[in-house]
């Protein structure tokens with residue numbers, strides 16, 4: 001399935017061959033080839049388990065290949081027990097597997113439309129933006145990281161099937177039904193983020209939405225300095241109207257904002273060229289142009305949307321189904337999933353292999 005969600009600036013690694021889908025009975029079947037799914041497969045395979053990932057499209061076609069790639073500690077509800085070493089997990093995986101993904105953990109600015117704080121030379125709708133504080137975090141090329149983890153998982157013996165959509169999940173005994181194949185694993189990991197509600201209808205309420213972003217053309221260093229972005233620190237607002245952004249390795253600046261809610265099927269049908277999403281992206285670009293005079297005539301090199309999953313109280317899902325504990329579910333990280341997804345994959349592997357409890361806050365129902 002090709003989504004009509006525009007193209008992010010991240011380059012896709014074309015050389016990864018994935019085998020054709022066949023029926024199988026691995027130790028663990030993982031539904032979803034985003035950062036959560038490939039990280040779970042990687043951590044499981046490293047410990048000797050036979051892990052198979054089934055991805056409906058290509059890996060990275062969900063949020064993980066469309067994200068802004070700002071790595072943050074903890075969850076959208078703050079740092080929580082069990083989710084307090086997400087950045088360390090990310091750093092470990094990147095270091096152990098020598099993944100070239102431009103990971104830089106020099107912090108992230110929390111910005112707001114008023115003082116106190118250090119003023120940035122940005123006027124957002126008549127209000128000057130200030131840096132309120134710097135929190136732990138940084139930036140990464142998410143597609144390069146995703147492919148790096150996927151390749152490491154395959155090296156460790158995991159199998160990744162692309163274009164393999166799970167049509168039905170049977171919880172007890174665990175069984176996945178796909179077109180032309182059935183997978184009967186010991187455990188199932190549902191790592192489908194914005195699609196969780198379509199696979200686990202009983203899961204607690206998670207809103208699914210497309211969120212929007214654009215990237216400028218590459219900017220020279222004097223323009224970046226003029227914008228106060230010379231140090232390459234990413235940022236997100238802690239008040240409204242929401243805005244987040246970061247510099248890429250080739251000196252474009254990404255800005256993101258806006259949500260368009262819908263069911264997973266409605267999101268799949270959305271086209272960023274159609275009137276409503278296109279108007280959201282036009283408004284985002286116009287807002288960026290007004291931030292500072294040096295951006296007034298800036299050209300944009302990319303505009304796109306990606307699927308995001310937002311639980312009612314922003315607390316992510318990371319748990320087992322109470323009536324079918326061999327089925328584990330992780331996702332719903334809101335805009336705070338780059339580091340947490342990789343960490344969740346590690347926690348899931350530990351839960352399956354060592355029986356380590358998953359955090360109480362992550363309950364599925």
Ligand SMILES: Cc1cc2nc3c(=O)[nH]c(=O)nc-3n(C[C@H](O)[C@H](O)[C@H](O)COP(=O)(O)OP(=O)(O)OC[C@H]3O[C@@H](n4cnc5c(N)ncnc54)[C@H](O)[C@@H]3O)c2cc1C
Pocket residue numbers: 031032033034035036037054055056057058059060061062063064065066067068069070071072164165166167191192193194195199211212213256305306307308330331332333334335336337338339341
């Ligand atoms: C535009 C955008 C910007 C963002 N920016 C940031 C940021 O800067 N920092 C941050 O921390 N977070 C950010 N996020 C959130 C973060 O990217 C996500 O939380 C994270 O990537 C989720 O990873 P995942 O693996 O759980 O989900 P996904 O990457 O969405 O993977 C889920 C996969 O499941 C697959 N799937 C669905 N249904 C089925 C099925 N039936 N069978 C098989 N496969 C299926 C999908 O195709 C998809 O590939 C952003 C998200 C978006 C969209």
